[in-house]
Amino acid sequence: MTEFSFTCTGVRADAYAAGPTLVFRLRITAAGGARVHAIALRCQIRIEPARRSYGPAEAEGLADLFGERSRWGNTLQPVQFAQVSVMVPSFTGETETDLVVPCTYDMDIAATRYFQALTEGEVPLLMLFSGTAFTGDAGFHVEPVPWDREAAYRMPAAVWREMVEQHFPGCGWLRLPRDTMDELLAFRSRHALASWEATVRALLDAAAPPQPPPPAGPAPGAGRPVAILPSLIGRTAP
Incomplete structure (x- = not known):
């Protein structure tokens, strides 16, 4: 069975996509320089929130997801981000391919709320791979991509914000x-x-x-000097 390994080398926001889209760059290696005709690859991407620290403003924004910071020891559980597929074309030994991930700005989605709460730093991601590989030098063999294949990647939070600004500049999104x-x-x-x-x-x-x-305001006449008339004693002269 061919031994496969996966590495994520980068990510970018797709400025020409119809909707918010991230494009991850994957490097796929087949041990021993094996010939691979194609791979029907599946990838589950999840957020590992316990793998980074958070500032006070970020902690406040994440309270809706994970509760108060005092509870984070139990509540900082992985968050599902995406599950996508890609067909990897023929290669020998090693190749690189794009993994296109459509995203949403729906604030009812846990992953979106997590991304929105981050003001700086990186998003700790874990990519879990599976699928079917078609291999063989002098023939055609079908074999599974083992379920234990994975790759960790720290995506800059700025890439998410760039993607959102491309499609919703200066705006938010609300589902009703x-x-x-x-x-x-x-x-x-x-x-x-x-x-x-x-x-x-x-x-x-x-x-x-x-x-x-x-x-x-002051009553009419307030503040005006009051004339005090002297009292007259006795009669006035005729």
């Missing part, structure tokens, strides 16, 4: 149920609002607590 969207659309139409931003802003303004009235 269809009936809620219908109500929002009806509200927008009734009030002739030009954009979804204006629609949400109108709702926020309506829900905001009333502002306290400004302090009352």
